[in-house]
Amino acid sequence: MNIPIPSILEIGEGVVWRMDDIVRTYRFSKAVMLFDDFTYRTYEQDMKQAISSVPVHTVCLPPQLDIVDIMKKAFELPHCDVMIAMGGGAVIDCGKYMAFLRQVPFISIPTSASNDGFASTNCSLLVNGKKTTVPAKVPFGILADLNIIQQAPERFILAGIGDLMSNITALYDWEFEQNHGVSRVNAFAAMISKKAVNSFIRTPMQNIKHPIFLKELISSLTMGGISTVISGNSAPISGSEHLISHALDKMSSAPQMHGIQVGIATYIMAHVQQHRAERITKVFTRTGFFDYAKTLHLSKDEYRQAIDIAPTIKPNRYTYIHDEQYRKRAIRLLDEDHILKEIFT
Ligand SMILES: [Zn+2]
Numbered sequence: 001m002n003i004p005i006p007s008i009l010e011i012g013e014g015v016v017w018r019m020d021d022i023v024r025t026y027r028f029s030k031a032v033m034l035f036d037d038f039t040y041r042t043y044e045q046d047m048k049q050a051i052s053s054v055p056v057h058t059v060c061l062p063p064q065l066d067i068v069d070i071m072k073k074a075f076e077l078p079h080c081d082v083m084i085a086m087g088g089g090a091v092i093d094c095g096k097y098m099a100f101l102r103q104v105p106f107i108s109i110p111t112s113a114s115n116d117g118f119a120s121t122n123c124s125l126l127v128n129g130k131k132t133t134v135p136a137k138v139p140f141g142i143l144a145d146l147n148i149i150q151q152a153p154e155r156f157i158l159a160g161i162g163d164l165m166s167n168i169t170a171l172y173d174w175e176f177e178q179n180h181g182v183s184r185v186n187a188f189a190a191m192i193s194k195k196a197v198n199s200f201i202r203t204p205m206q207n208i209k210h211p212i213f214l215k216e217l218i219s220s221l222t223m224g225g226i227s228t229v230i231s232g233n234s235a236p237i238s239g240s241e242h243l244i245s246h247a248l249d250k251m252s253s254a255p256q257m258h259g260i261q262v263g264i265a266t267y268i269m270a271h272v273q274q275h276r277a278e279r280i281t282k283v284f285t286r287t288g289f290f291d292y293a294k295t296l297h298l299s300k301d302e303y304r305q306a307i308d309i310a311p312t313i314k315p316n317r318y319t320y321i322h323d324e325q326y327r328k329r330a331i332r333l334l335d336e337d338h339i340l341k342e343i344f345t
Pocket residue numbers: 115116163238242258262
């Protein structure tokens with residue numbers, strides 16, 4: 001088995017300034033670099049300086065591009081032998097997909113740690129106006145510059161924490177599924193995903209903007225992303241809690257950040273599974289995740305509906321949420337759990 005993993009992985013302060021080294025090492029001769037509105041205004045000039053040894057064609061992508069727009073745009077761009085994207089999840093996913101279509105290496109420069117998309121094979125794109133998971137390739141390079149990521153508002157970090165903690169419930173779902181003869185757990189992928197979240201859990205959490213905390217969060221999210229390359233599916237980091245979030249994306253009147261929805265659903269599902277719920281509660285309390293969730297005025301009705309339709313998102317899987325008795329338990333929790341009572345209106 002030949003598993004593609006990123007050739008470049010730099011997580012640290014000021015790592016974007018190593019771009020010229022990277023370009024020379026891999027003998028790239030022409031780069032296309034994608035930004036969103038914010039990163040274009042803030043970092044385009046710096047990045048042009050950071051990559052001075054080859055021509056760079058920079059592009060500011062408009063928000064809310066549909067998959068069809070992305071395909072068109074991908075082939076309108078000039079010739080290049082490397083594509084780079086800098087920004088939040090949306091621009092990274094666009095870049096990942098365009099590079100996949102153009103069959104050139106992709107370098108991901110996340111400006112926030114809000115989910116594991118910067119290190120995963122899939123991208124979440126708009127198809128007919130709805131967020132949909134689309135297959136692509138794992139990035140050739142990941143450059144997570146902590147000086148930049150530190151500047152993103154705290155809610156982005158909290159979302160990343162939510163997305164990472166979901167490894168716990170996802171892995172338990174995967175075992176459940178195997179016990180029901182529906183799939184087989186890939187032991188190596190499961191081990192990496194579990195080690196990633198367990199290592200994160202032991203990090204001091206007083207200051208979520210501390211470089212050590214951020215490095216731990218980002219490296220753990222990266223390991224989670226890579227575990228899906230090994231298993232060939234998203235099961236090691238995505239179970240029932242992700243199905244609830246995907247359901248919310250489809251029906252909620254105001255969908256929240258992926259990692260925030262996933263984090264709340266992780267808390268719910270850990271109680272349903274009766275597995276490591278206490279640990280998850282501690283992490284979400286200490287980091288301020290729950291305090292932030294309480295400010296969002298989330299609708300209990302929408303979560304109830306999302307739990308109900310979650311199994312239909314992936315009918316071929318068999319997670320806890322696919323079993324009616326556990327769905328009922330999840331819905332009961334929305335009314336009974338004291339933390340959820342404070343989160344929902
Ligand atoms: Zn996720």
